[in-house]
Amino acid sequence: MKAKPVLYTPLFTDLYELTMAAVYFEREMFAPATFSFFVRRYPKNWRFFVAVGIEEILSFLEEFRFLEEDLAYLESLGLFKRDFLDYLAKLRFSGEVWALREGEIFFEGEPVLEVTAPIIEAQLIETFVINALNFGTLVATKAARCVLAARGKVVVDFAARRTHGIDASLKVAKASFLAGFLATSNTYAGKFFEIPVTGTMAHSFIESFPKEIDAFRAFAQTFPENTVLLLDTYDTLAAVKKAVLIAKELERQGVRLRGVRLDSGDLLSLSQQVRRILDEAGLSYVKIFVSGGLDEYRISELLAQGAPIDAFGVGTKVGVSADAPYLDAAYKLVAYNGRPVTKLSTGKKTLAGPKQVFRFGKDLFEKDLIGLREEEIEGASPLLQCHMKEGKRLLPPRSLQEIRKDIARGLASLPPWLREVYPAHQFYPVELTPALQRLQVQVEEEIRRKEGLFS
C-alpha cells in the first residue's frame, strides 16, 4: 500500500507561524523566546488531567526538518523570499524543553511544557505542540476517568471506527492503554505500539449463518479458547440459552467458553438475567462483557446498580471524548529575549516568565504551587524536568508499560474525592508563589504603561 500522508512534517503548522517567522527573520530577531503550554479550564466534572503527548513532541522536535518538496511548495505560494526559504532549509530545532514526565497528573492552569528556543523555532512548532498535547491529554484523561469508574473491572478500547481519522485511532488506542485500558480492538494500533489486541464478534457474523446457533458453534470451533458470543442480534435471552449449549459442548472438549457480550437494550437487567441463566447452568466462569455507548458515567452507574459485568468495551464516547471533545489549551509566549511577557485579552490571561510546578505530598497529592523556574520550595517536588537541551533529548524515551505504571500510581495518589465521576465542588489546590504573583503584576503594569493604557 502506498504510504499516504507523512505525518511528522514541519509543514503541519498554521500559515501565520511561517509569515511571522519571515518577519522575525527579516528583522534578525533570533533571540530566545519561551512558550508555555497549559490548559485553562477543566471540562465539566473533570478535576485533573493526565499529560500525554510530550514524548511525541520530543520526537517531532528531534526530527524537525523541511524537505525540498516542502520548500518548493512554500515558494509556490509567492509569499516568501529566497533567503528565508534557504534559512528554513537549514533549520533544526536547537532549543530547550522543560516538561512534566509523560503520564504525570496535572491541574488547571499549570504549565505542562515550556519551550525556550530562538523565537522562529519556538513559534513554528506551536500547531504541532498544541495538537499533540491537547488530544493525548484529552483521551488519556477521559480514559482514566473510565478506568476509575470501572473500579478494577476490565476496560478495552473499541473506538477505531468512530475516531476522527486513523491517526486519531492510533492515539486513542495508545492513550487509553496508558490510562489503564487492558487492550484495543484496533489491530493497526496493536502492531504499531505493541499493545494487546482483543475482539468478540459482530452482528453480521450471526446473520451470515442460517441460524444463530450455527454462528456460535462455528466461531467456537475455530477459536475454542477465544470465544465471546454476541447475544443481542435477535433476542438476548433466547441467545444466552444457545450460549449455554455451546459452553457445554466446549466443556466436553475440556475448554471453557470465555464470555458473552451484550451490545444493546437494558444492560443492567439483561446482565442480571444472563448472569442468573449462566450460573444456573453451572457456568459461573463465563464472563459478561458489555458495550454500546459506554463512558465513565454509564460504567459507574451500572456498577453502582450492581450489574454483574466483568468487562466494558468502550468506543465512540472515549474515542472522540464526546462530552468534552477539546481542551481549552494554549501555547503562549511568556518571555522574549529575557523579558517576561503576557497578554491582557479578556478572560485569557497568561502567567509570564519561565515557570516551575511544585507539588506537596507524595503518596497522596496535597497541593501544588506554580512558581518561577529558578525558585526552590522546601518540602515540595519540582515537576517540570529538562527533557531537551540544544535540540537533543537528555533522557531516552520510556516504554509505554513504564508510563502506564506511572499513571496508575498517579491516579492512586489523587485525593479520593477527585477520583469520582461526579466530583465534589472542591478543587485540588493550586496557588501561585509570591514571586510569580509579583512578576505578573509588574509585567501587566509595564505593558499598560508602554501602551498608554489604564487599568
Place this chain on the structure above:
Amino acid sequence: MKAKPVLYTPLFTDLYELTMAAVYFEREMFAPATFSFFVRRYPKNWRFFVAVGIEEILSFLEEFRFLEEDLAYLESLGLFKRDFLDYLAKLRFSGEVWALREGEIFFEGEPVLEVTAPIIEAQLIETFVINALNFGTLVATKAARCVLAARGKVVVDFAARRTHGIDASLKVAKASFLAGFLATSNTYAGKFFEIPVTGTMAHSFIESFPKEIDAFRAFAQTFPENTVLLLDTYDTLAAVKKAVLIAKELERQGVRLRGVRLDSGDLLSLSQQVRRILDEAGLSYVKIFVSGGLDEYRISELLAQGAPIDAFGVGTKVGVSADAPYLDAAYKLVAYNGRPVTKLSTGKKTLAGPKQVFRFGKDLFEKDLIGLREEEIEGASPLLQCHMKEGKRLLPPRSLQEIRKDIARGLASLPPWLREVYPAHQFYPVELTPALQRLQVQVEEEIRRKEGLFS
C-alpha cells in the same frame, strides 16, 4: 523526517473482523455479502448530511493489500492458522461498490454506500469504511452549516491545532473546503490537497516586539499586501487606532491594508466600534475578520445582530464538530449469498437487501424514496451509482473543485427551511417503497420463525 504511520493499511481494522474472517475461511464461506452504510439519526438541529469519504474509501479498496510485516504481526498473535494468513497475503478487494457521488446531500436512514463482495472482503473493510464516511460527512456537514449561516461572507478553517491528530486536520481542511470554506490555515493540507492557505498573526507576535505598533509596522513592511492586524492582545480599541496609522503609512506606498482581526471580547460591539473608527478614517476597504470559538450558531447570531464582519475564522468547534463529535452511523450486513438479512436489536433496525435511493425534484429537492436496488421509479433520479466493479473503479476520481461546486449546487437545492441553523420541526420527507416495506416484513418474520421467537 521519517514517514510515520502508513495510514492506508488493511490492518486498520478491528480484530474481530479478522477472527470472523478466519471462521468464514475455515468454513469456505466465500459467497457475496452486501453491507450498507447509513446514518441512523440527525444530530440536534441538523436536517441533512453532505457525503464525504467515498473517494477515500474507493482509493483504499483499490490499494487493499496486506504487507509481509502485517502478516508477520498477525502470526505473532498466535490466533491465526498458516493457510488463512497465506490467503490474506493474496487477498485483494474484488467487489462492487454502489454509492452516492462524493458531496451528494443525503438524509437520515438512507443508504450512502453499499458494498457487495465475498463476505471476508466486505467484512474486513468495515472499520475503514465507517471511519472515513463518519468523519468526512460529519465535518463536511458541520462546515456546510457554517457556510449557510455566513450568507455569502468568507469562512476559513483555523482548526489544525485542536483536531484529533494530524490525519484529522487534513480531513477537516479538505471537508470544509469542499463545503465552501475559502481556505485553510493548515499549510500541510494546503500542500497535500492544493487548496488555498491563509493566516493573520498571533498574540505572541505582538508581544515579542517592544510595543504593539512596532509589531504592526514590522508585519506590514514584510507583507504589505497581506497584512491583517490582530487587535486584541492588549486593548482592541487602542489597537485599532494604531491600525489606522499603519493603513495610512501603507496608503503612502500605494498599498491597502487587508484587514484587522478580533479574537476575543464582545465581537458584536467591538466589530461595530472598529468599523466606525476605520470608516471615519476613510478606511472602509479594510476588512474585519473575526475568530474565537465560532460555529454556525455564533456566526448566524452575529450576522443577525448586524455585526459588520467580512470573514470568519472557524477553528475548534468545526474541527472536532464540538456539539456532535460523531454520527450514529453504521455499516450493516443486509444480504448474504442472495438472502436478505437484518437484525432485531432494540432500536437498531437495518433495512434488508441491496437498495437504491430515488430523489424527486431537481432544482429543489422534494422527496426521497428508499427502494430495492432493481426498482425503477418514474419521475425520480436514482442516486446510488456503481463506482467500482470487480475491485476496479469505473470512473476517475473527481477534483476537489468539481466536488465543491456540486456541494454548493446541492445546498442550493435544499428546501430553504432545511438550510436554517435552527430548522423547523419539519423533516425532509424520506419514505420506503412498498416493495422494500414488504421485504422488510418478510425478512423479520422469517428470522422470528427460524429462531423460534414471537413478535
